[in-house]
Amino acid sequence: MSKIKRGVSLYSYQNETFQGKMTLEDCIRTSAELGARGIEIIGEQTFWGWPEYGAADADVENWHRLIKQYDCTPVSHDFMLDYKRYKGRIMPFDEQVASVKRDIEFGARLGMKFIRALVSIAPEVLVAAAPHAEEHGIKILIEVHAPLHFDHPWIVRHAEAFEKSGSDALGFLPDMGMFLHAFPPVWKEKFLRIGVPRNIADYIEKAYADRVLSEYVILEVQEMGGTGPAIAMAETLRHNAAFEPKRMLDYMPRIHNIHGKFYQMMEDTNGDCVEPSIPYDEIVKVLQQGGYEGYICSEYEGNRWIEDAEEPDSVEQVRRQQVMLAKLLGEAEVPTIKTSPTASADAEATREAAE
Template identity: 40%
Template sequence: MRSKIQRGISLYSFQEEMFLGQMSVEDVIAFSASIGARAVEILPEQNMPTFPNISDAQIAQWHEMLARHGAHFSCYDMFLDTKRHKDRLLSDDEQVESIHRDLRLCHRLGIRNMRVLIFVRPDILERCVPLAEQLDVHMGVEVHAPWYLDHAWIQRTIEVADRLKTRHLGILPDMGIFMKHYPPVMRARYERQGARPEVTQFIVDSHEQKIMCEYTIYEVAVKMQGNKAEVAMAESLRHNPYANPRRIGDFAPYFRHIQAKFYEMTEDCRDPSLDYEEVIPELVKAGWEGTLSSEYEGNRWIQDVQPVDSREQVRRQHVMFERLIAQAEQAQPAGAQ
C-alpha cells in the first residue's frame, strides 16, 4: 500500500537561525524543499512583519517564493491573545472576530488548514464554523501536552464537530503527547543547571515507569529535598505525557495536519524520546493523507553549550519519516486501502 502522507516543516523549527539572522524565510524553504519537505507551515504573526495587514502583493510574493522551490503552504498557525487590554479579557464577540480575521487571511493565502490554540473554547469555535465552511478552511484544535486525544476538553471539540456534521472543525495533534522516554537533552540541561545525576536518574526512571507525576514531584521536592533544577525537572513531567499511539487511528478522521514535534535526533536518525516508531505505522494503517510537519524545539535545551543546527536536526527527522513510512507501507497487507 502506498501511503499518501506528505512531509513538511513548520517555520517555527528554524526559530533560532531566523532570530539570529543566520537564515531567511527563503533559506528555510529552499532547504526544506531540498530534503523533500515541500509543505510549509507558517506563523503569520511571526513570519509576516506587517501582520495582520497583509496586502495582495505580499501574498503574491510569498507564492512566488514557494513556487521557486516547488513548495506550498500546508497550515496557518493562529494565535488568540485573549488579553486585548491589560484590565480585561477579550469578549466572546471579540474572540470570534479575531478568529474570523485569521480565517480570512488563511483563505487569502490559499491555505486550507488552520491550527487553533488549545485554550480556545469549543463554543467560540462553533460560532466560527459557518465562515470556516464558507472559506473551506479546517480549524484544527492543537492537541498539545499535557492534553491528549482522549482528554475531556478535546472530546468537547469533537462533540461539537459531530453535532454540526462539519468537516471544518476537528483537531491537530502535536506529537509531544507521545513522549515514551524522557528526552536526554532535557536531562542534560537540568544537570548543567545543578541537578544531581542520581536525582535526574530517579526522575527518568519514574517517567519510564509512567508513575503519576505528582508522586515523583513530591518525592523529589520533599523526600529528596531537591534543589531548584531538580524540582523543575520533576515538574516538567506534568507536560510530558505518553498517550497510546494505537488510539491515533480512531481520531484520524478529525485531523489533516500533524505538528511533528521533536527535541533531538540521534546520528542514526532516530528519535530517542517520542514514539514515532509506533505512531507512523498507525497513520499508514489508517490511510491518513495529511502532512507531517517538523517542529523542532530542541534549540532551547542546548543553546547554552553549543551552536544550534536546526537544518541537520530536521534533515535527520525526515530521513526517519521516509524509513518509517516505507516500512509501514511494506507491512500492510496487499490490497489494503
Template identity: 40%
Template structure:
C-alpha cells in the same frame, strides 16, 4: 499499500536562526523543499512583519517564493490574543472576530488548515464554523501535551464537530503527547543547571515506569529535598505524557495535519524520546493522507552550550520519516498477503 502521507516543516523549527538573522524565510523554504519536505507551515505573526495587515502584493511575493522552490503552504498557525487591552480579557465577540480575521487571511494565503490554540473554547469555535465552511478552512484544535486525544476538553471539540456534521472543525495532534522516554537533551540541560545525576536517574526512571507525575514531584521536592533544577525537572513531567499511539487510528478522520514535535535526533536519525515507531504505522494503517510537519523545539535545551543547527535536526527527522513510512507500508502489505 502505498502511503499518501505528505512531509513538511513548520517554520517554527527554525526559530533560533530566524531570530538571530542567520537564516531568511526563503532559506528555510529552500532547505525544506531540498529534503523533500515541500509543505510549509507558516506562523504569520512571526513570519510576516506587517501582520495582520498583509497586502495582496505580499501574498503574491510569498507564493512566488514558494514556487521558486516547488513548495506550498500546508497550515496556518493562529495565535489568539488573550487580552485586547491591559485591563481586561477579550470578550467572546472579540475572540470570534479575531478568529474570523485569521480565517480570512488563511484563505487569502491559499491555506486550508488552521491550527487553533488549545485554550480556545469549543463554543467559540462553534460560532466560527459558518465562516470556516464559507472559506473552506479546517480549524484543527492543537492537541498539545499535557492534553491528549481522549482528554475531556478535546472530546468537547469533537462533540461539536459531530453535532454540526462539519468537515471544517476537528483536531490537530502535536506529537509531544507521545513521549515514551524522557528526552536526554532535557536531562542534560537540568544537569548543567545543577541537578544531581542520581536525582535525574530517579526522575527518568519514574517517567519510564509512567508513575503519576505528582508522586514524583513530591518525592523529589520533599523527600529528596531537591534543588531548584531537580524540582523543575520533576515538574516537567506534568507536560511530557505518553498517550496511547494506537488511538491515532481512531481519531485520524478528525485531523488533516500533524505537528511532528521533536527535541533531538541522534546521528543515526532516530528519536530517543517520542514514539514515532508506533505512531507512523497507525497513520499508514488508517490511510491518513495529511502532512507530517516537523516542529523542532530542541534549540532551547542546547543553546547555552552549543550552536543550534535546526536544519540538520530537521533533515534527520525526515530520514526517519522515510524509513518508518516505508517499513509500515511493507508490514501492512505483508499482513495482507
C-alpha cells in the same frame, strides 16, 4: 510507498530566523530540497506586523512566488488568539469569533487549507467561526497538545461540539509531543547543566520510564533534598506523558495535519536517524492504519534546551527527522540539502555591504 506526505513547520527554524541567518526563501528552499514540500507557518514569525498591523501585499506576493518557485504547498497558518491577555482584558466572545475569522481570511489569502487553533480556545468560538471557514475553503484544526490528549475531557468536549455542529470545517491537529515515551536526553542534560544533582536527575528519568505518578515524583525529589532546578525537572512530568498513538484512530476522519514534534534527532551506529523519546515508527504505523494522507510537518523544539551550551543547528536537526520520516514512509531516496541553508542571507549581507 505511503500516501502520507512530508512537510516542515517554519517554526523549526526560529533561532536562525530570529538571528537573521535564514530568510523566508532559505526556509522554504531548504525544506523543499529535503523533499518536505508542505509548508506550515506561524504568522507572527513569517509576516512582520501580523496580526496587529496585517501583512503587506508585497510580503504575501513574495510568499506565493517562493511557494511556486520551490514547488511547495501551503499547509497551515498557526494562529494564536491569546484572548486572556488582549489589551489587559479578556476578549468578549464576539471579538474572539471575529479574530478567528480574520485568521481564516489570512490563511485563505496565503493559499492554506488549514489554520491551527490553540487548544485553549473554547469549542463554541470555533463552531461559530466554522461557516466562515467553509466559505473560504479552510478547516480549523484544534491542536491536541500535551498535557492534553484524545481522552481528556476538554478535547472530548471539542469533539462533541464539532460533531453536533455538523461542519466538516472543524478538526484536529495532533502534536506528537503527547506521545513522549521516554524522558528526552536533551532535557536531562540541560537540567544537569543548571544544577540538578546527578542522582536526582537519574531518579526522575527512571520514574518517567516507570510511569510513576508525577505528584509522587515531585514529593520524592523534595525528600531527596531537591530544590529549584530539581523541582522544575520533576514538574515536567506534570505536563508530559506517554499517551497512546492508537487513540488517534477514533478521530482520524477529523485529523488533517500532524505536528512532527521532536526534541533531538540522533544518528545511531548504523547511521539511522532516531528520536530517542518519541516512537515515530509506531506513530507512522498508526497513521497508515487510519488511512491518513496528510502531512507530517517537522516541528523542532530542542533548540531551547541547548542554546545555553551550543548554537542550535535547526537545519541539521530537521534534515535528520526528514531522513527518518522518509525511511518510515518507504521512500527510496534519502533527503539531502543541496544548497547552503544561509545562501540567501549571505547574499543579502553581501549586497548590503556593497551598498
